[in-house]
Amino acid sequence: MKLEGRLARLCGYGMTAAADAHLFQPTCEDDFRALLRLARLTSRKVLLRGAGRSYGDAAILPEAIAVGLERLNRVLSWDPTTGLLVAEAGVTIGDLWRYTLQDGWWPPVVSGTMFPTLGGAIAMNIHGKNAFRAGTIGEHLEWLDVMDSSGAVHRLTPDSAAFRAVVGGAGLTGIIVRAALRMKRVPSGDLRVYAQAVDSWDQQFEVFERFAGDADYLVSWVDCFARGKSAGRGLIHAAWYAEGSPATLRAEHQDLPDTILGLVPKSVVWRVLKLLNRRAAMRLLNATKYRLGTVIGNGKTEHQSLVAFSFLLDYVPNWRWAYLPGGFIQYQSFVPKETARWVFENQIALQQERRLESFLGVLKRHRPDPFLISHGVDGFSLALDFKVTPSNRERLWELAHEMNELVLEAGGRFYLAKDSTLRPEDLRRWLGPNLEEWRGWRRRFDPDGLLVSSLGLRTGLIEP
Numbered sequence: 001m002k003l004e005g006r007l008a009r010l011c012g013y014g015m016t017a018a019a020d021a022h023l024f025q026p027t028c029e030d031d032f033r034a035l036l037r038l039a040r041l042t043s044r045k046v047l048l049r050g051a052g053r054s055y056g057d058a059a060i061l062p063e064a065i066a067v068g069l070e071r072l073n074r075v076l077s078w079d080p081t082t083g084l085l086v087a088e089a090g091v092t093i094g095d096l097w098r099y100t101l102q103d104g105w106w107p108p109v110v111s112g113t114m115f116p117t118l119g120g121a122i123a124m125n126i127h128g129k130n131a132f133r134a135g136t137i138g139e140h141l142e143w144l145d146v147m148d149s150s151g152a153v154h155r156l157t158p159d160s161a162a163f164r165a166v167v168g169g170a171g172l173t174g175i176i177v178r179a180a181l182r183m184k185r186v187p188s189g190d191l192r193v194y195a196q197a198v199d200s201w202d203q204q205f206e207v208f209e210r211f212a213g214d215a216d217y218l219v220s221w222v223d224c225f226a227r228g229k230s231a232g233r234g235l236i237h238a239a240w241y242a243e244g245s246p247a248t249l250r251a252e253h254q255d256l257p258d259t260i261l262g263l264v265p266k267s268v269v270w271r272v273l274k275l276l277n278r279r280a281a282m283r284l285l286n287a288t289k290y291r292l293g294t295v296i297g298n299g300k301t302e303h304q305s306l307v308a309f310s311f312l313l314d315y316v317p318n319w320r321w322a323y324l325p326g327g328f329i330q331y332q333s334f335v336p337k338e339t340a341r342w343v344f345e346n347q348i349a350l351q352q353e354r355r356l357e358s359f360l361g362v363l364k365r366h367r368p369d370p371f372l373i374s375h376g377v378d379g380f381s382l383a384l385d386f387k388v389t390p391s392n393r394e395r396l397w398e399l400a401h402e403m404n405e406l407v408l409e410a411g412g413r414f415y416l417a418k419d420s421t422l423r424p425e426d427l428r429r430w431l432g433p434n435l436e437e438w439r440g441w442r443r444r445f446d447p448d449g450l451l452v453s454s455l456g457l458r459t460g461l462i463e464p
């Protein structure tokens with residue numbers, strides 16, 4: 001294997017971080033070993049990359065040998081009686097549901113987009129809109145195979161301490177090559193989705209807690225421009241698996257349409273969004289969305305396909321281009337239920353004070369998990385999308401650091417898949433003693449520190 005002709009520009013999903021690296025897309029374990037050797041021979045670091053759906057700098061590193069996992073993408077075995085699926089790390093969440101839904105099974109945890117790979121999902125330990133009920137993806141693995149930097153493969157099971165380090169290990173504790181995932185049995189391909197507009201933070205939390213008792217999925221949109229008594233207003237969607245005909249399990253029932261209302265090709269929608277993607281228009285759009293939500297569908301239940309509900313963001317192809325040229329960052333913090341309201345209220349007040357409001361706010365409910373690098377809390381997360389421009393970049397990072405302080409004071413956590421702004425001091429306070437324990441495992445799997453990412457360096461996850 002040679003470096004020549006491999007240079008490629010890799011960027012985070014938010015398009016605010018990019019780096020040139022030598023990209024290889026191996027298809028078997030021996031290729032990985034050859035790349036590890038090549039890295040040693042050429043004195044380079046190795047960056048692991050799935051589908052590049054992390055928002056920040058988790059899957060980039062300048063000058064690295066970038067190992068793209070997307071072509072290691074076979075389903076190795078599937079048992080529709082038990083729901084156990086064994087797949088290589090490069091299969092995507094989309095591949096998973098397409099493979100199993102016709103047999104009545106759905107991935108136990110999915111992100112808001114179906115493009116992430118299984119390896120990337122495990123390396124970040126993703127959560128879904130059912131996080132309060134199902135936890136993170138790592139909790140649904142029977143085992144995983146990880147290759148250490150010497151090329152040896154280890155099978156890890158949930159009872160081992162190493163498993164708790166590799167799940168969520170951000171690609172710095174070995175190459176996840178395959179895993180066995182327990183899928184979730186579903187009665188049909190549809191959900192019953194109930195919508196409710198809420199007029200304040202009080203109502204947000206009250207209604208959330210009411211539904212958390214029995215809903216299968218729960219998510220809320222928050223208008224980050226609303227202030228005063230309206231602060232925290234938004235639209236909650238609670239969903240339950242629905243009974244339905246076997247036809248709903250077919251891919252044709254699930255596939256997202258190419259047009260909106262049968263007329264507008266979705267491929268052009270990002271251009272319209274780009275025109276609107278400024279503060280004044282977004283304030284209006286958020287207010288309009290809320291007002292419409294109070295009249296259309298409020299208090300009503302409708303059937304939606306699993307794909308339409310789960311992967312809302314995939315509806316608009318390339319929506320992120322609406323944030324060009326500067327890109328955007330997502331800031332998601334996870335706060336215990338006792339202090340969540342205080343933190344989120346103050347985060348939004350700070351944004352408004354700085355005139356740096358998030359254009360999109362999403363609230364979810366979570367539960368703790370046993371992993372060393374964990375964003376799981378018995379509480380809530382608020383995900384915020386901020387447009388980045390040359391003139392606001394510095395102020396935005398300052399704002400993020402102030403918001404971090406609120407989160408840390410309240411015993412909260414962060415999520416590396418979404419992160420662009422965390423500093424080593426924040427990371428240390430978040431992870432506490434888990435950081436040293438995790439580093440110990442990193443040394444075991446990668447003694448000479450071959451696996452590196454820009455995120456690992458920036459946050460101090462990797463020892464300086």
Ligand SMILES: Cc1cc2nc3c(=O)[nH]c(=O)nc-3n(C[C@H](O)[C@H](O)[C@H](O)COP(=O)(O)OP(=O)(O)OC[C@H]3O[C@@H](n4cnc5c(N)ncnc54)[C@H](O)[C@@H]3O)c2cc1C
Pocket residue numbers: 013047048049050051052053054055058059069089110111112113115116117118119120121123124125126127128129170171172174175176177313417418453
């Ligand atoms: C629109 C959108 C919506 C999203 N919604 C959610 C959500 O609801 N919940 C949620 O939890 N996340 C969400 N995410 C984040 C996304 O699920 C994670 O960033 C996920 O890790 C992306 O997977 P990937 O395959 O693209 O990995 P990449 O982004 O390419 O890599 C992620 C990390 O995994 C490491 N890695 C990749 N493959 C391997 C491997 N085989 N072995 C070891 N390490 C590896 C990389 O080094 C990197 O550190 C969303 C992202 C987008 C763009």
